[in-house]
Amino acid sequence: MSFFGDLSSKEQNGLRLILRLAETFYSKKPISLNDISKEEGISLKYLEQLMIPVKQAGWIKSQLGREGGYLMTKNPARISLREVMNLLNDNPSLVACLNGNYVCPRQKNCRSRVLWLQLKKTVDQSLDKITLTQAFKK
Amino acid sequence: MSFFGDLSSKEQNGLRLILRLAETFYSKKPISLNDISKEEGISLKYLEQLMIPVKQAGWIKSQLGREGGYLMTKNPARISLREVMNLLNDNPSLVACLNGNYVCPRQKNCRSRVLWLQLKKTVDQSLDKITLTQAFKK
DNA sequence: TAAAATACTAGTATTTAACTAGGAATTATT
């Protein structure tokens, strides 16, 4: 995983899935993964995998059994692209030295780190401004 | 490669290499990969690989033979982090549908694409603002 | 002529991502 290449399939399909779930917040009609699978052309088994972190985020309510499915309970206007990406990538730190746990020996005077810090800051700010609702405006 | 995970080794070491080369713009003293290898703890052979795109970018002049090395000829103040990342990742398009060559069947009414477009725009703007000189300010 | 460098072309090994498989538990419909 890296920062400026192409998006991974997980990120692309993950957002697709989450956007489809976001519709249920407005419609109040739950949707099953089977239906999403048909609509979006992604295999059911793979969708199940993608759902794991989404469920953990607590943004949705699930209904077991026949006629079951998922319903988004969090307002998409309050879900930013930053949250989505962090979720799908399991809270990455960009580079290890920006994470509290690890201290790099060259950290005191590291030119790269100066740039990574600025990068993370500005990109995070950009991402915070983009929310899921913006996908629903015509 | 993806957009919001951790940076790849190529991106991290590539920037490290480029920043070391940037020093030669100010000092006017060429540096060999062997020296960078020792300074930064990256194998010579790997540095040679990382150099390939950097050479292609035309930012440096190379001096063959003994006492040879590389000298950056482009002002680091005019090299943005966007250019560096695009270089190291071979001009990625973020998602295929943002590239002119490919047309996705769902493109007409694709909610994901709306967000990717906004994302690319704002992130690119952020990156353009960060230049290599910023790593040299105390 | 020897040493120190870049240049070029391959190859391998490791890791990560992408995806599949099977079955258990739950619940509405018939």
Add this chain to the structure above:
DNA sequence: AATAATTCCTAGTTAAATACTAGTATTTTA
């Protein structure tokens, strides 16, 4: 009560990309 449609859980497998190494030729200075 039986069936079908669903989520849930734990693995396993395949494919692709990344990370890195190897060998050798060429150039140039001391």
